[in-house]
Amino acid sequence: MAKAGFTLGELADALQAELEGDPGRVVTGVAPLDAAGPDQISFLIDPRYRDAALASRAGAFLAPAGVGDLPGPTLHCATPQQALIDLVLLFHPRTPFRAGVDKTAVVAADATVDPTAAVGPLAVVEGRAVIGPGARLHALVYVGPGVQIGEGTVLYPHVTLREGVRVGRRVVIHAGAVLGADGFGFAFDGSAHRKVPQVGGVVIEDDVEIGANTTIDRATFGDTIVRRGTKIDNLVQIGHNVEIGEHSLLVAQAGVSGSSRLGRGVVLAGQVGVADHVTLGDGVVAGAQAGIPSNVEAGTRVLGTPARPVAQARRIMVAEARLPELLQRVRALERRLEQLAVRLDADAGKGGERG
């Protein structure tokens, strides 16, 4: 759906950029440095790619203010990363969609679908659900009884929102994600694990994004909460009664166990695990595969299993590599020391002879 093209002058205006070069030149798309052709504009955000920019066949460039001498007209921007987003959106505006309920969708009589919302083919919307203005439910989504979906929210195919889940505005939920499955709570009664009823809910605040096949369980009581602006990748597990603070990032395959609380601006890299009933303060950053068994103070960067402050974890990792050698050195020390002791005894013997 790329637009026919823009002149560099139009782009400079739209991006509030300073143009070095011909404002009448037309570009028809945006592409990375190695893929862009003469009709396309490319971008140099990270100065490490300067060589690639010099070799690029792109017809024009987006670059930070002060970065010059590129092989084509250049749009200089104060915040090039943000300008690149704007640039891509100009060429790839959000796909328009037709409001209304597809005739093959199954919508309960007592559900409320805003007339500006869209419900795709073979989607199911159960009783008392409320679908807000401009929301878009793709094909084959499941929206359970009493679910609330805010304005402009998008549900991709095969999403499941179980009963009572409440989703804010401008939320994006990718295909196959499941919100509101029962929390994993059982109590052994001496002969079997008895299920603890999970009667709480799930609350997703505004501007959250949730990845494909990610699972967010309902609370035992109260709500599992993901606060506004937080972005969650694919195949992430969020246990019951967890609360994730605002503007956090949870990368793919991370998992947060029941009742844990993440502060604002927390980052969990891929495959990180957080134990249950753990609190991570604001701004905690956990490196890939970290295993976090206990509370972490705000602002701390951690790594490893068990997770430790990153400087310490790195020192341990470096030292580990020398561990086999260390064993040998200790063995050598022991032998050496034994020899010295024997020698000292012998000398002492001689000394004794002297006595």
Place this chain on the structure above:
Amino acid sequence: MAKAGFTLGELADALQAELEGDPGRVVTGVAPLDAAGPDQISFLIDPRYRDAALASRAGAFLAPAGVGDLPGPTLHCATPQQALIDLVLLFHPRTPFRAGVDKTAVVAADATVDPTAAVGPLAVVEGRAVIGPGARLHALVYVGPGVQIGEGTVLYPHVTLREGVRVGRRVVIHAGAVLGADGFGFAFDGSAHRKVPQVGGVVIEDDVEIGANTTIDRATFGDTIVRRGTKIDNLVQIGHNVEIGEHSLLVAQAGVSGSSRLGRGVVLAGQVGVADHVTLGDGVVAGAQAGIPSNVEAGTRVLGTPARPVAQARRIMVAEARLPELLQRVRALERRLEQLAVRLDADAGKGGERG
């Protein structure tokens, strides 16, 4: 769907509890200590939360026998954890459902659906499938050819049961779970990986629970088996020909590779991995993120990668933290020893002079 309310006398009868306080007092719901209001009953199961109980605004309490002086009428129970489950079920009885096949479901002519079972909107039931009494298939589930589903079993939306999968009674399968996908079996023929046909099945015994987006592969030959009473969390992977013993617990994102066998009452914490062809004895407990490469004897608690008995693993983790310091100490020892040796040589030289 909370009920209007119960008197404390009614609850004492239902829970076989001893009531300390007014039996006529009415409570309309159950909530945790910090959230309960004067119309609600709360609970103190774990004595560590006594301070929270003393500060609670709850109108009544459920507590162990012998725990007194709470700020409201108290139901004393011998097994408070089990009584809490009963209490919650009184206020939140299982949602009733209407038996019958939704008119938008697609059920093969030669499938058998018990008249007391329910098949939701846009569910698909293929030929020769058998759906038992009181089973509930939510919207958009897929039940493959010849699948058998026992009495009272619940399939949440977007569950996939491939051909021939057999599911017992009172099983709960959460949204998006996939049972019966092909096991991961290939044989390299010198130029490509050739698929080993996966002609076995999957058997899920009674009272099993399977989490959202969990995958349980069919066997190459024979069956992949999950024995009765076992509870599996979200995003868990069970490979082909695995057998999981009774009353085990597999926490989120754990994975069990092909042909491994877990005994009865095994616990795998979150993100644990079990290699293929491994046997874990009855009652083995593996801590979060453990990687289990080989057999583990019954009753052993393990931790770490590679998994080791928990006491040893903890000693290693503690020692690891001191590893960088240890390197320095060994370096110091080596220097010190060298100095001593030099001194000893010098002394020996003097001794020589004496000779």
Place this chain on the structure above:
Amino acid sequence: MAKAGFTLGELADALQAELEGDPGRVVTGVAPLDAAGPDQISFLIDPRYRDAALASRAGAFLAPAGVGDLPGPTLHCATPQQALIDLVLLFHPRTPFRAGVDKTAVVAADATVDPTAAVGPLAVVEGRAVIGPGARLHALVYVGPGVQIGEGTVLYPHVTLREGVRVGRRVVIHAGAVLGADGFGFAFDGSAHRKVPQVGGVVIEDDVEIGANTTIDRATFGDTIVRRGTKIDNLVQIGHNVEIGEHSLLVAQAGVSGSSRLGRGVVLAGQVGVADHVTLGDGVVAGAQAGIPSNVEAGTRVLGTPARPVAQARRIMVAEARLPELLQRVRALERRLEQLAVRLDADAGKGGERG
């Protein structure tokens, strides 16, 4: 759907095997050594199972050339692993299916479905999608706008292929897999994470297999690519702009972060994590749960977090087990050395007396 039976003579012809025994004997199925009955043929591929073969009740055996003295007629094959695949396929030929679009499927008017393809109940095929000859779309799959699906490809229930995904020939995509969800790309603008538009695609080449509930994200620009012959297990995460080389194997719950490149014949065992912008050379093999932070040269086997060459990683793991003991030995050395030094000083004192 097992066939009625074959004579051993027929099987010898079909498998180009040398038969030791009665060519007229009929077998009706194939089963493992411990499960096979007198009407079934079993197999001995790995010589370690010879005892099981000797104890087997199987009516006939498939075995490597030169392996004799089994308790029944034996088909000797040069490549028994491949012959076993052929044998199983003889008894379990691929299920035939009826071409055509199920009347409950929702196929856009401008989609193209080859007349020899099958589209199952309640599947959705969006506009401009192209479904190749002999392709099979099971019930409830979602095929987005402009998606291309090659000849003989199979999509199991609840698969999601988002807009523009291109899938080659003879590809198998298991239930619940999601291809083409947005890559996880955000840029913090000082107050919120702004979404980087993901306008690229996903390309799956011929003969790839993709596991249940696996997720493969679309590229930011260009394509995320899985090259031909590669097999991917369940619950695997492939980030945006990743390229996986030919004939690679990615075992369950492995994850590859954005923009990383895997060579040809790479193997990632279960729960392995690969960081972003990392290159793994041809033939790299990563052991279970390895965490790979940086480039790995072709042909290297790695293990551990951070991943190290397997011999080194194993030495470290062995040494780790001795780390607590090592701490004690170093403490003993320090004490011992201190005693020696004291003694040497004392001796020197005595020596002084001598002076």
